Amino acid sequence: MNGQCPTCAQDLQGCAFFFDVDGTLAEIQPRPELVFIPAAILAALGRLQTVGVPVAVISGRRLADLDQLFEPLRLPAAGVHGAERRGADGRLRQLNLDREALRRVGDELFQACARYPGLHLENKGLAFALHFRLAPELEAVARGLAEDFIRRYPALLTLQPGKCVFELKPRGASKGEVIREFMREPPFGGRVPVFIGDDLTDEAGFQAVNALGGHSFKVGPGETAARQRLDSVSAVEKWLDALVRPLKPEVYP
Ligand SMILES: [Mg+2]
Known part of the structure; x- marks a missing residue:
């Protein structure tokens, strides 16, 4: 070749x-x-x-x-x-992740995001993405929610910011x-x-x-x-x- x-x-x-x-x-x-x-x-x-x-x-x-x-x-x-x-x-x-704990986090996030119709929660099972591309005014809300969950589940998740997204990804x-x-x-x-x-x-x-x-x-x-x-x-x-x-x-x- x-x-x-x-x-x-x-x-x-x-x-x-x-x-x-x-x-x-x-x-x-x-x-x-x-x-x-x-x-x-x-x-x-x-x-x-x-x-x-x-x-x-x-x-x-x-x-x-x-x-x-x-x-x-x-x-x-x-x-x-x-x-x-x-x-x-x-x-x-x-x-190796605690699937049950991640499922509970997903449920909680779903509840929390329901208050903001412009925020798109993508539940990947192992990670959760808070997309605000279609509602840029919700950037601070998305960041606040993501940081709150990271504080509450520090052993499970870390924050991964991206383009128009704050993602909660598994630690490791x-x-x-x-x-x-x-x-x-x-x-x-x-x-x-x-x-x-x-x-x-x-x-x-x-x-x-x-x-x-x-x-x-x-x-x-x-x-x-x-x-x-x-x-x-x-x-x-x-x-x-x-x-x-x-x-x-x-x-x-
Ligand atoms: Mg990319």
Whole structure:
């Protein structure tokens, strides 16, 4: 196979790619269920997978959501900011969490959010996202609710702010940690990790790949530990296109 990374001139076969999803491979939409992966990005990821270059997605979404988004591909993936992970071997690993306590938190949050119709509570089972994209005036309310629950359940949850969202994620869930776990396993191990993300939750991933001698890319503006930058989702799409374009045509009809 021919092909080099357009940014670092590294042989593609020596790399392992990790991608955040929302805001990185897909434009952010008013509601998370409206998000889709552009066909050109799906095709590029499929090409990488076909030639044996490891690709995984690392997202705040649940694994089941990710599988739907990336159909027909089935990628190694980490969901809920790393609380659940499916390796290249198909095996599922989850953080050991108190499910019953999380269920009670979900019920309580549902009650608390019911007073604010503009606030969208996304219950992921292992995490809870308070979305205020459609009601920006509720940012302070969402922050207050999230901080209150973190104070009351400090052993269970931590606060993960994001774009128009305050998320309560399980303590111990980290995009950096799951990237390290992937990198200890085949086919990722021994390669140079590349991670692209756009939001605060991705900073742990940038730090992890920096420490592993890899390449970190932040999508869009803002302070970051990432060492390189891409402007937008469409810039990621172009970058991916440049990545897969040199691959031998006989491999990709
Ligand atoms: Mg994102």
